[in-house]
Amino acid sequence: DAGVIQSPRHEVTEMGQEVTLRCKPISGHDYLFWYRQTMMRGLELLIYFNNNVPIDDSGMPEDRFSAKMPNASFSTLKIQPSEPRDSAVYFCASRPTGTGTNEQFFGPGTRLTVL
Amino acid sequence: SQQGEEDPQALSIQEGENATMNCSYKTSINNLQWYRQNSGRGLVHLILIRSNEREKHSGRLRVTLDTSKKSSSLLITASRAADTASYFCATDKGSNYKLTFGKGTLLTVNP
Numbered sequence: 001d002a003g004v005i006q007s008p009r010h011e012v013t014e015m016g017q018e019v020t021l022r023c024k025p026i027s028g029h030d031y032l033f034w035y036r037q038t039m040m041r042g043l044e045l046l047i048y049f050n051n052n053v054p055i056d057d058s059g060m061p062e063d064r065f066s067a068k069m070p071n072a073s074f075s076t077l078k079i080q081p082s083e084p085r086d087s088a089v090y091f092c093a094s095r096p097t098g099t100g101t102n103e104q105f106f107g108p109g110t111r112l113t114v115l
Numbered sequence: 116s117q118q119g120e121e122d123p124q125a126l127s128i129q130e131g132e133n134a135t136m137n138c139s140y141k142t143s144i145n146n147l148q149w150y151r152q153n154s155g156r157g158l159v160h161l162i163l164i165r166s167n168e169r170e171k172h173s174g175r176l177r178v179t180l181d182t183s184k185k186s187s188s189l190l191i192t193a194s195r196a197a198d199t200a201s202y203f204c205a206t207d208k209g210s211n212y213k214l215t216f217g218k219g220t221l222l223t224v225n226p
Contacts, residue, residue: 042217042218043203091157091158103160104158105160
């Protein structure tokens, strides 16, 4: 299996621009998670989906952030407009249901820099 | 707020030595996991311990859990240079599948 795939791996943009991050979960995994990692705040859960439905978006920082999962193999995290404080590494993770554990499988991350 | 807090924040040892990292948390949990993150990479699951377990082993890893003290420790025995990474604990409360991560311990193993 290819693992969780994220694109792009690096993104540099200017303040005010729209940014779209993409994630392909592991096939057969029906939970998908978006995290943000910064030095100051560590790893924070932004939102997670089950069977393509958003379950908990309480970690989404503000209305500039939105996430969608149109099908079981694709999710996007969009920031519009972007701000310098959004600079971080964004991770996508997935997990299957019913394994008896809560192990999550992480993608390699997207390093976002907003100038 | 962070559920898990690891200490030390950074640890530097020589190859062959043992490394111990600790994690404390604030509320009751269902499971506690440890993950490793190599520089510039995603997190990789190492080991999970359930709230009704006290100790677990996997290869060179040993995890303990003390629910009365709300703390866990990760021991890596006979460390190798390849063990150099950041180590995070993550807790969950069971059914909601949300993981709360600590800020991690940066382990450096010098050859």
